[in-house]
Amino acid sequence: MxxxxxxxxxxxxxxxxxxxxxxxxxxxxxxxxxxxxxxxxxxxxxxxxxxxxxxxxxxxxxxxxxxxxxxxxxxxxxxxxxxxxxxxxxxxxxxxxxxxxxxxxKNVYTNKDYEQGFKLCFTEVKRNPYSILTYIKSNNYLENLLVRKEALAQGYHEVVFTNVHGKICEGAISNIFFVREGILYTPAVECGILEGIMRNKILEIARGLDLRVEAGGYTEEDLLKAEEVFITNSLLEIMPVVEIEGKQFNLHKNIVTQTLRKQYEDYIGAQQ
Missing domain, CATH: 3.30.470.10 (Aminotransferase class 4, branched-chain amino acid transferase, N-terminal domain)
Incomplete structure (x- = not known):
């Protein structure tokens, strides 16, 4: 190569x-x-x-x-x-x-991954919303690597970070979205997240569908009360979440996630 x-x-x-x-x-x-x-x-x-x-x-x-x-x-x-x-x-x-x-x-993600969904867990390692590096895709990636490595060893695919104030932020390699009562939620940038390219595209598509979107500060409890959860990055694009530490999500009923995936595929198709 x-x-x-x-x-x-x-x-x-x-x-x-x-x-x-x-x-x-x-x-x-x-x-x-x-x-x-x-x-x-x-x-x-x-x-x-x-x-x-x-x-x-x-x-x-x-x-x-x-x-x-x-x-x-x-x-x-x-x-x-x-x-x-x-x-x-x-x-x-x-x-x-x-x-x-x-x-x-090569891109390692397969159709089977999207059919089965990802399993997530929380980590006790905290994001610092006051750090310069939190908002930059820097080569100082060891913390993410170690935390995700531990999660993979436990049978999970990704972790969920909270910040020093107890608000959910992001994954080691992804941004987080969740749906409750038809509203799409995602942590605000100021919670301490890397503002993902795919995150912004999904927000753009969601607003184009007249879907109500809220970006703010949310807790682990808020996430676990969700009806749908998905994560995003430039390689995963939109990955459904099937479980967070034992809490199951029905991938046959994640209508908002499915709609966003379909709209995203149409968007990409139009760019080709």
């Missing part, structure tokens, strides 16, 4: 990073993960805009135009002959410059 590093197409094992760079020492950098299908990258403009904004917030001097990164992305897809999969764009601090690394891999 090939990767692209600063515009140069190389083998995965051929890239070299500075052993004394801030990326290695401090995890100084950020990334975007995107889905692509039939060589078409989904929401590339939105991801690149968030990447550029994140670089500014981290004082990463990204001197490469978004249009050139887009060109590199399609070049990498073509070189690897993988027409459908996952694209990752990473920007890291390497002493006096920023390295831009593009890589691709």
């Amino acid at each position: 090939y990767i692209l590093m600063n515009g140069q197409l190389i083998g995965e094992g051929e890239g070299h990073l500075s052993p004394s760079g801030e990326a290695l020492f401090y995890g100084y950098g950020l990334f975007e993960t995107l889905k692509y299908h039939n060589k078409k990258i989904f929401f590339l403009r939105e991801h690149l805009e968030r990447l550029t904004l994140g670089c500014r917030k981290l004082d990463l001097q990204l001197k490469i135009e978004e249009a050139l990164i887009e060109e590199w992305a399609y070049q990498l897809i073509q070189a690897n002959q993988l027409p459908t999969g996952t694209l990752k764009i990473t920007c890291i601090k390497s002493q006096d410059h920023v390295d831009v690394i593009l890589s691709i891999r």
Whole structure:
């Protein structure tokens, strides 16, 4: 498999990073993960805009135009002959410059996952809504990785974080939505979440359906009283939740979730 590093197409094992760079020492950098299908990258403009904004917030001097990164992305897809999969764009601090690394891999989610739904659990690890990094897709991802690894070992697919004030926030790799009495709820950004590209698309679609949408501060109890729950990210898109720590959700009756999935599929189809 090939990767692209600063515009140069190389083998995965051929890239070299500075052993004394801030990326290695401090995890100084950020990334975007995107889905692509039939060589078409989904929401590339939105991801690149968030990447550029994140670089500014981290004082990463990204001197490469978004249009050139887009060109590199399609070049990498073509070189690897993988027409459908996952694209990752990473920007890291390497002493006096920023390295831009593009890589691709297969998308691991299957139709069976959506038919069966995901199982979620809560974690005692708390989100800090006052942290700068909470709102940036930074390379400081170890906490998410460790918490989700523990959840996977217990038979769950994803975790639910609450913040220091006891309000639900997000998953390790996803944003959270729930439905009660026909209203679609999601934690507000200020609760301490990464504002997902897919989260914003779902909110846009929901409002287009005249679905009542509320973004606010909610508790674990609020989530467990829901009639439907689903999680989102750019790879999962809309993943139904079948269970949260023993509380079951009937995937045959999650009408709002099914409607949003259908509308999203139509939206994507219209973009092709």
